[in-house]
Amino acid sequence: MITRRAVLAGAVVAAGTRAARADDPAFFRILTGATSGIYFPIGGLIASAISGPVGDQPCRKGGPCGVAGLMGLPEVSTGSVANVAALAAGKAESAFVQSDVAYWSYTGTGIFKGQSKVETLRAIANLYTETIHLVAHKGAGIRSVRDLRGKRVSLDEAGSGTLPDARLVLAAYGLSEKDLQAEYLPFQRAADKFRDRSIDAFFRVSGWPESVIADLASTMGIELVPIAGAEAAKLVGSSVYLVANNVPAGIYQGVPEVATIGVEALWITTQAQPDDLIYKITTALWDPAARRLLDSGPAKGREIRLPSALMGVGIPLHPGAERFYKEKGLIK
Known part of the structure; x- marks a missing residue:
């Protein structure tokens, strides 16, 4: 390898x-x-x-x-x-x-x-297919995209593909960056701040299993927040590049199957x-x-x-x- x-x-x-x-x-x-x-x-x-x-x-x-x-x-x-x-x-x-x-x-x-x-x-x-991951702390009360309101959330850095997709997802659920304590961190920095609980959640567009997310899941536990429902269906239906996507159970330790969306x-x-x-x-x-x-x-x-x-x-x-x-x- x-x-x-x-x-x-x-x-x-x-x-x-x-x-x-x-x-x-x-x-x-x-x-x-x-x-x-x-x-x-x-x-x-x-x-x-x-x-x-x-x-x-x-x-x-x-x-x-x-x-x-x-x-x-x-x-x-x-x-x-x-x-x-x-x-x-x-x-x-x-x-x-x-x-x-x-x-x-x-x-x-x-x-x-x-x-x-x-x-x-x-x-x-x-x-x-790349999955839009929305990763949150266990017990943080973030069970849907709308629960991000007021939370400390990394949307990734300028120049990444994750940042525009995070904005798309937020808008689909009636949120903007102003509704969050938004941070714009490179992925590894976001993971480090998540580990020390300096942020509540982060977005990541990547194929699964993403090794850094897998490490977080196995060492401290995570919630993978669904991006689903009518809002997600409308988002996928209105684009030529978004697709419905599932993360199978067990891809990340302790995380059940989760419905989300993705890009190619x-x-x-x-x-x-x-x-x-x-x-x-x-x-x-x-x-x-x-x-x-x-x-x-x-x-x-x-x-x-x-x-x-x-x-x-x-x-x-x-x-x-x-x-x-x-x-x-x-x-x-």
Whole structure:
């Protein structure tokens, strides 16, 4: 299994040797999220899957089955909103982005209303569903979203995908940030303050099981607050990117099955990337060798499946990816 330390070390070495020799591989960066989340380890696995280092044996002889001469490089980031900004500025080749953030940025709606549309964005694949977690202390009396009124709640930091979704959820239940003692903390900082009871609850958009939340559940106990009912149904029904979602019983210790909502985690790029390159990268992503890598990591990696590759994709596919999906019969 690829560890965070190993991926980080590899990224540092790779970054430090860019363009050192004429035969060095081309780098294809994947902006992910914080090391404490799921984006980063999944990014490491996918980076390995698409890599085909110069000089290695070919795939059919036991070598990597990625793109010859390419090195995938996962990079830590603040999250979806920051990742879109980096792609728009040409600072990376690809990124993981929540489906709602991708849609808003491409259409100039939602949190991007009044800003220039990022119409260069193109999708490679949907990866898996991310859950909107609302985590509260046991015994804090927070059993619904409306119970957050007057409570100390972290909505996550600017640049994250969690912050706009937390605002959407609050608004759906008739609340705003002014109704709370709102804080805007990076996820790990929010978890630390939750542990020392300096906040009552926090939002987190992530695939489950989220390791930090799992640790809180096992060491001090948590409540996972439902995001359900008519308000949630209306929210899902009025969007092209939100989906109903359940966290199964036992995913977090002592927590029963909880109804909530979620978004899709997309791997996106821009139209500036060559069609043939993205075709080869998409082919590598769905190669059986990549399947073995994805199955070896976080649970969400096992949900990355070809039949769901186009679910929740609200922006255009990159032509290279589209070519692959047409060949596989996913697009007629």
